């Protein structure tokens with residue numbers, strides 16, 4: 001099945017009490033979400049959230065409450081979705097056309113995206129449309145500072161929804177907005193009150209499908225918002241990083257003040273990239289550092305290919321590449337956005353140089 005034919009999945013994430021259920025309740029009432037399958041993951045013995053979600057076909061809401069989707073019950077996602085689809089079919093219900101997954105407040109979204117990409121049944125039917133992260137305006141900054149999960153949720157998102165904006169003043173909102181831009185410079189930020197948002201706004205940053213306009217691909221990548229890194233020199237290392245092992249996380253960064261060090265950057269390559277260089281480089285990066293790769297997005301000019309390719313990876317896995325219209329990479333520059341947990345940009349740049357070099361000698365030392 002072509003990527004464009006797969007059903008879109010929206011992952012709704014956000015820390016405890018950030019307003020996910022409130023938002024979902026509003027979303028499912030909108031015509032654009034009429035045919036959505038809603039998966040609600042709750043933690044604890046008594047799941048309540050699903051009861052709060054608006055009426056609708058009983059099979060269009062799937063509750064998963066025996067554990068957290070990102071750790072213990074990943075395999076159950078596929079089974080539960082499959083059962084819901086079969087039940088709808090058996091009972092003549094409306095076929096679904098998209099899925100929304102509400103994660104628990106403590107979930108790390110990366111393993112959930114990984115499951116969507118690697119589970120055979122799911123990957124044949126669904127594609128990630130976007131990750132929406134809700135951040136509570138009243139507690140957002142302190143939550144980001146105190147909880148690694150909250151930083152990861154914000155870092156990986158395509159769109160950041162600042163909820164409960166009615167509870168705080170403008171300076172406080174501005175501080176939160178700045179902090180979020182540190183963690184995730186490319187994500188669009190929207191303010192939401194009591195879950196009121198147009199569903200169409202949340203689906204505007206999806207992974208481009210063949211034939212989509214190039215502007216959409218550009219928006220999806222958001223490359224311009226990141227620290228820029230290029231091959232050969234990479235970024236000049238700071239004195240403390242210069243003597244550190246290449247693949248060890250760097251110790252100093254403006255983003256390392258609070259808990260986990262999220263490092264995101266855009267690596268650009270001007271000349272077309274030979275397919276074997278691309279494959280070897282990404283294979284090695286993902287096998288050495290996959291668990292630190294929260295998200296990788298790229299639009300690549302591959303040597304000998306008439307169309308640029310969109311790549312999308314999470315942890316050790318990449319989606320099948322999606323060919324884009326030539327205009328999506330009009331300047332011929334390949335751009336890779338890396339959102340990582342502590343991966344130094346130099347590691348990415350130097351590994352690329354190694355594979356790009358005509359007579360490589362020895363790969364850089366992994367730690």
Ligand SMILES: Nc1nc2c(ncn2[C@@H]2O[C@H](COP(=O)(O)OP(=O)(O)OP(=O)(O)O)[C@@H](O)[C@H]2O)c(=O)[nH]1
Nearest residue numbers: 016017018019020021022105163164192193194195
């Ligand atoms: N004032 C105000 N309250 C809000 C807003 N959005 C949500 N709330 C309230 O915040 C509380 C938590 O909202 P939920 O939607 O349950 O949050 P959640 O993210 O689903 O919570 P968990 O499932 O516990 O992680 C509820 O009492 C909501 O009514 C908002 O924009 N403004």
